[in-house]
Amino acid sequence: MFDIIYSLEMLGVIAFAISGMIAAKSKNMDPVGVFTIGFVTALGGGTLRDLMMDNHPLYWIKHQEQPILILGMAIVFSYWTHASRIKEARIVLPDAIGLGIFTILGAQLALDLGHSWFIASLLGVMTGTFGGALRDTLCNEVPFIFRKDQIYASISFAGCWLYFICQWALESETLALNIGLLFIVVVRLLAVRFDIRLQRDPHQDPQH
Template identity: 85%
Template sequence: MPDIIYLLEMIGVVAFAISGMIIAQRKNMDPVGVFTIGFITALGGGTLRDLMMDNHPLYWIKHQEQPILILGMALVFSYAGLGQRIRESRIVFPDAIGLGIFSILGAQLALDLGHSWFVASLLGVMTGTFGGALRDTLCNEVPYIFRKDHIYASISFVGCWLYFLCQWLLANETLALAIGLLFIVIVRMAAVRFDIRLQRDSHY
């Protein structure tokens, strides 16, 4: 299981970093800006989670291969112009992958440190959404988490609870993780595809 967790973490880092770098290049940022936005998007949520739980050293400091990977990706994106060739709408899929992976893994870490399901679910949402919120704020965009036309944080929250319940009922952590992760990714993609919202504007 630890090997699966680590693999998922690296996939999440790559997915979120890609979503950040696409937007950074659309905003005509230089390689430093591309790296910064990619780093914040991929690792910002986990950093805030660790700080709030007083979990030291921070995860990416223990695993320096993550920021090194992001640096390498930033150089490739900047000098190969990948972000210019990828439509901005394409960030939805890597963003959904990152949201799912980091929400579930963040919630599990909180459980491992002795927190309740409710607190762990909030920390999972924070892990999955805060990096993207910082990305959008720094790029002068309204963060997904605050947009009325996007279901985002609520999907993360429900996915964390589904993960907890499956873990309790099935007594199989790997299966529970897969169910929670797939739920978040599929529902997030479906929400974008079919314009599913928590609230719609009232017309009088």
């Protein structure tokens, strides 16, 4: 189980780092900027989670391979000639993967430390969304989590509760984790594809 969790953590780091680096290149940032945005996107949510739960040392400090990996990715990404051609819209897929992985793993850690389902769900949402919020803020964009035309944090929150219920009902940690993770990724992508929102402007023309 540990190997699965660690593999998912590394995949989440890579996915969120890629989304941050795409955003940084779209703003014509230099290699330092690319690394910084990739770093805060990938590790910002976990850092907030650890600080909120007084979990020290911070996870990425214990696992230095994660920031080292992001540094290597940033160097490659900065000097890859085709990187600047990647459209900012391409952020959606890696961001959805990162959102799913870090939401569920954040909630799982909170449960392991004895917190209730409700508190664990809030910590899961923080873990999954905070890095992306930092990315967008530093890139002078309104974060996904605050955009009226985006359904984001609510998907993360619902995915946490699906994970909790599946874990209780199925009595399989691995299966519940995968169900919760896939739910978040798939629903997030469908929400973007079909413009699903929690609330629409009543004055908006339905033809547009």
